[in-house]
Amino acid sequence: MNIRTRKSLPIFVLLCVLVTVASCFALLSPVPAAASSGSAGAGAVVAYPNYKVAVLLVTYPDNPTKPTRDDHAGVWTGDYLDQVLFTNANSMSAYFAAESAGRVSVTGQVFDNAGQWYQVSRPVERSGRCDWSPYFNEVFTAADADVDFSQFNSVMIFTPMITCASGGTATSGLVPDANQWYGVTVMNSSLNTYPHHELGHLMRLGHANSWECDPPGILTGTNCKEYEYGDRFGIMGASSRMLSLPAPQKEFLGWFSPGEVVTVASDGDYTIQNYETNGPVPKVLKIPKARDASGNITEWYFLEYRQPIGFDYVVNTPTIQELGVPNGILVHVGSADSSQNAISTLLDMTPGSTPSGLDIFKPALQLGSGYSDPVAGVSFGMLSRNAKATTIRVRFSAASLCERKVPTVSAKVVKNTGRAGQELRYDVTVKNASVLCGQNSFELRTLKIPAGWKVTIDRAKKKTAILTSGQSQKFVVRLIAPRGSQLKRYSVTLEARMVKKPTLKKVFPLQPRVVR
Numbered sequence: 047m048n049i050r051t052r053k054s055l056p057i058f059v060l061l062c063v064l065v066t067v068a069s070c071f072a073l074l075s076p077v078p079a080a081a082s083s084g085s086a087g088a089g090a091v092v093a094y095p096n097y098k099v100a101v102l103l104v105t106y107p108d109n110p111t112k113p114t115r116d117d118h119a120g121v122w123t124g125d126y127l128d129q130v131l132f133t134n135a136n137s138m139s140a141y142f143a144a145e146s147a148g149r150v151s152v153t154g155q156v157f158d159n160a161g162q163w164y165q166v167s168r169p170v171e172r173s174g175r176c177d178w179s180p181y182f183n184e185v186f187t188a189a190d191a192d193v194d195f196s197q198f199n200s201v202m203i204f205t206p207m208i209t210c211a212s213g214g215t216a217t218s219g220l221v222p223d224a225n226q227w228y229g230v231t232v233m234n235s236s237l238n239t240y241p242h243h244e245l246g247h248l249m250r251l252g253h254a255n256s257w258e259c260d261p262p263g264i265l266t267g268t269n270c271k272e273y274e275y276g277d278r279f280g281i282m283g284a285s286s287r288m289l290s291l292p293a294p295q296k297e298f299l300g301w302f303s304p305g306e307v308v309t310v311a312s313d314g315d316y317t318i319q320n321y322e323t324n325g326p327v328p329k330v331l332k333i334p335k336a337r338d339a340s341g342n343i344t345e346w347y348f349l350e351y352r353q354p355i356g357f358d359y360v361v362n363t364p365t366i367q368e369l370g371v372p373n374g375i376l377v378h379v380g381s382a383d384s385s386q387n388a389i390s391t392l393l394d395m396t397p398g399s400t401p402s403g404l405d406i407f408k409p410a411l412q413l414g415s416g417y418s419d420p421v422a423g424v425s426f427g428m429l430s431r432n433a434k435a436t437t438i439r440v441r442f443s444a445a446s447l448c449e450r451k452v453p454t455v456s457a458k459v460v461k462n463t464g465r466a467g468q469e470l471r472y473d474v475t476v477k478n479a480s481v482l483c484g485q486n487s488f489e490l491r492t493l494k495i496p497a498g499w500k501v502t503i504d505r506a507k508k509k510t511a512i513l514t515s516g517q518s519q520k521f522v523v524r525l526i527a528p529r530g531s532q533l534k535r536y537s538v539t540l541e542a543r544m545v546k547k548p549t550l551k552k553v554f555p556l557q558p559r560v561v562r
């Protein structure tokens with residue numbers, strides 16, 4: 047598997063270490079001449095259409111122990127890493143091929159020094175950081191007899207734990223004689239999605255962050271804070287989950303086709319397909335969030351409807367289902383400035399959903415709920431959903447999204463006729479027919495009952511339910527006529543009403559019949 051052709055040894059001029067990704071990638075502009083973009087989205091930047099990764103396995107004379115595989119079936123080997131990175135169904139190659147819809151390929155070769163790994167000195171720590179440049183030069187020198195570096199544009203070094211590097215580190219450098227840019231990643235922890243994450247950095251992606259306020263704040267309020275890595279639903283956040291990249295990052299990379307991102311400029315109800323749908327169908331709503339003094343848009347909302355398909359299959363796992371992701375829309379904020387590395391920020395649309403601690407784990411805006419940003423002058427909410435699509439209402443006017451409506455009621459007769467003293471039964475369904483008003487309390491109670499009759503609603507005299515817009519609940523209504531009642535049809539009147547706005551009510555009769 048080794049390429050023996052001797053080529054010029056890359057002398058690594060280390061520009062930066064990605065402890066702070068943003069400051070590092072600023073140094074990487076301009077993108078090399080090989081740069082091209084798979085799709086011609088405005089500002090799209092792809093550093094390389096094809097990532098050719100030389101994987102070097104490195105260890106140290108003071109402790110040559112090799113790291114344990116994630117499945118604990120032995121230690122890292124060249125073949126194992128080849129599978130994890132390039133050939134498995136969820137390998138780094140498979141992930142980026144799917145995410146980019148074939149625009150980017152990731153290929154590579156593992157060099158393990160015939161199973162011995164390359165032995166070098168550990169990197170020296172300076173001010174809490176690894177001093178990478180001499181380390182990389184030593185690694186490249188050790189591997190130089192095996193690796194034709196001109197065949198690669200990225201290097202991944204897999205090594206036992208280096209204390210001055212966190213689980214993985216991406217960095218970048220220049221090979222002067224070839225005038226060629228290299229991305230280098232150091233992996234020294236369990237693998238999981240780390241290689242994907244670090245290659246994402248080499249593609250100039252920043253971290254997937256989150257924005258969190260104390261309830262009821264979403265964008266503004268008390269204790270609002272941006273959490274680096276806080277988007278726990280994808281590879282660029284603090285996640286072991288291999289979900290799709292958020293829309294701001296995919297757009298930055300130029301991985302959407304025309305028609306896939308719908309830019310909203312006027313009021314309307316917009317339907318988007320689930321985020322994982324293949325082909326040029328609408329699957330992201332992009333709504334202006336902030337403008338500069340000249341009125342140019344500087345930030346956008348990106349709305350995505352995630353369903354358990356492809357690399358998003360994990361949204362169907364119980365833990366993520368409980369977090370409401372497949373039932374709602376994820377709202378990310380992304381910058382319009384494509385000269386920066388792409389940082390995406392996930393908003394917590396259900397603040398206070400976790401009793402204590404960070405509650406960004408339940409981030410999706412839920413069906414029937416609306417969101418307003420008075421500074422941007424925009425509101426949006428999720429009107430309806432099915433397995434394949436969702437419809438989202440967007441308003442730029444000052445008017446609220448919320449339209450309060452009289453609840454709808456349907457009464458299904460289970461048993462309408464019986465003898466006096468016998469229980470009659472009705473299933474009454476009350477629906478919150480309001481649109482995008484969030485949760486309201488509804489009460490079902492009796493208004494008028496014939497003398498001596500016993501009426502219960504779910505075993506009580508009246509019953510209250512908290513319903514989100516569009517949501518409904520069934521109540522069981524039981525009637526018992528007193529002994530000696532006349533044999534005839536009677537009328538029982540009930541009412542369903544919104545507790546806080548009782549004029550929004552629906553009055554309806556039941557017509558039980560007493561027989562011999």
Ligand SMILES: [Zn+2]
Pocket residue numbers: 243247253
């Ligand atoms: Zn990172």
